[in-house]
Amino acid sequence: MTDTPNRRTVRIAMNGVTGRMGYRQHLVRSILALREQGGLPLADGTVIWPEPILVGRREHALKALADQHGLDASNISTDLDSVLADDSVDIYFDAQITLAREEALKKAIAAGKHIYTEKPTATGLDGALALARQARDAGIKHGVVQDKLFLPGLLKLKRLIDGGFFGEILSVRGEFGYWVFEGDWQPAQRPSWNYRSEDGGGIVVDMFPHWEYVLHELFGRVETVQALTATHIPRRWDENGQAYEATADDSAYGIFQLAGGAVAQINSSWSVRVNRDELVEFQVDGTHGSAVAGLRNCRVQHRSATPKPVWNPDLPATETFREQWQEVPDNAEFDNGFKAQWELFLRHVVLDEPYSWDLLAGARGVQLAELGLKSSAEGRRLDVPELSL
Missing domain, CATH: 3.30.360.10 (Dihydrodipicolinate Reductase; domain 2)
Known part of the structure; x- marks a missing residue:
């Protein structure tokens, strides 16, 4: 996380935001809405400032989203591995189709990123539990959308x-x-x-x-x-x-x-x-x-x-x-339910506040x-x- 006297920037790799749910609810109505309101204020007067990095397979679609919403063109990528190798990225978010999610989450956890993801977290219970155990062992914070x-x-x-x-x-x-x-x-x-x-x-x-x-x-x-x-x-x-x-x-x-x-x-x-x-x-x-x-x-x-x-x-x-x-x-x-849960997860990452909707909770759904x-x-x-x- 990048800190300034009044702002704590949290860089979020958002994979799957060209899809309906990833775009409307997570990018526009959550992360961009937080930016439009000036960030997420904390009790000490600072704000959490979410900075999205748009990740996907179609570069032209990512560029169009960045242009539409005034995002820095350097914050788009079709190379997930390079994004995960970037030490400045704090959180990996996944809204891909289910079949692609499990492998991407494994990579993100291995790279030491905090995880926030849509559900189901995996295609089967064994995979979902393996992700929860991997996250526990890695000592990272993790959350599952339960909107x-x-x-x-x-x-x-x-x-x-x-x-x-x-x-x-x-x-x-x-x-x-x-x-x-x-x-x-x-x-x-x-x-x-x-x-x-x-x-x-x-x-x-x-x-x-x-x-x-x-x-x-x-x-x-x-x-x-x-x-x-x-x-x-x-x-x-x-x-x-x-x-x-x-x-x-x-x-x-x-x-x-x-x-x-x-x-x-x-x-x-x-x-x-x-x-x-x-x-x-x-x-x-x-x-x-x-x-x-x-x-x-x-x-x-x-x-x-x-x-x-x-x-x-x-x-x-x-x-x-x-x-x-x-x-x-x-x-x-x-407020929008997706945005409300994003706020709780960001506070969990920055302030270590309690958070119960984790990968084990996601495994129960699977x-x-x-x-x-x-x-x-x-x-x-x-x-x-x-x-x-």
């Missing part, structure tokens, strides 16, 4: 949990997904590799790591998993308009038993049309109250205000059930995805062993 925890809706839900609103939590029901166009008559909203298992695609690999940390952090460790996967749309069209056979799952239906006794059921699908308020929603039911949390909003119904529905299929419903819920107020300003796929293939419920290094 859903920083969504306004889930932050409100966490506030309710911490305040004892639910009493005993009984169950969690999650619905995630939307219709991803097949690519023939309208372009798909997701890259074609997502639908090829040989390229690391599949909704279980993509979303089960998210569900692991959401459940783990808010409700309890996942102890068992039972999943059923499907490839509902077997034929799609890629970015060049060429038809291909989808070999990866595009939908997954999971039941998770949690430590403490609660049961979670989460449906994930890229072949479902949305009939809910947000693209992801979690309903939490407890003995004292219930809540429905999405990306931004959270609604509650306390037991004292719970109506008394009576099942009668011969008469139309006279109650407007949605109107019987109360909106949870913001009571705070919520483990759940691996066991979810195995559960579906074998048609049975599987235990989820607790991990350690």
Whole structure:
């Protein structure tokens, strides 16, 4: 890190920022947003100043990004090895496709860089644990993106949990997904590799790591998993308009038993049309109250205000059930979730503040995805062993 009296510059090699997530959420809405606000202020009056080095395979695309955002043209590279050999680089960040990530992270750890990475961290549990052990042995700091925890809706839900609103939590029901166009008559909203298992695609690999940390952090460790996967749309069209056979799952239906006794059921699908308020929603039911949390909003119904529905299929419903819920107020300003976690990781690197979302936490997500796929293939419920290094 380069220091001046009022600024501590942290140089970050950002690999994969020409992709949708790496560009929009990590480069623009996190690192560049921090620079636009003047850096990340510390209690002693100094600021952390993130300096991105854009790394990728396509030099012209990297140059275009640098020009667009006023970044120094010298801070782009298509040679990852030379970037990692640069002692002035403090952090390596990875937002590449999954198949390329594990090897790049190994190199970065071997080069002594602190690690911040998208998930899944590896293509299998053995690889994910090996990365965590390598990072531990190297004595570097490491973090894994777990952005859903920083969504306004889930932050409100966490506030309710911490305040004892639910009493005993009984169950969690999650619905995630939307219709991803097949690519023939309208372009798909997701890259074609997502639908090829040989390229690391599949909704279980993509979303089960998210569900692991959401459940783990808010409700309890996942102890068992039972999943059923499907490839509902077997034929799609890629970015060049060429038809291909989808070999990866595009939908997954999971039941998770949690430590403490609660049961979670989460449906994930890229072949479902949305009939809910947000693209992801979690309903939490407890003995004292219930809540429905999405990306931004959270609604509650306390037991004292719970109506008394009576099942009668011969008469139309006279109650407007949605109107019987109360909106949870913001009571705070919520920043972009990716940016909020970047700030915590930068403080962890510079100030050695505590940070729990590390490569071991990332390995838990890989483990759940691996066991979810195995559960579906074998048609049975599987235990989820607790991990350690």
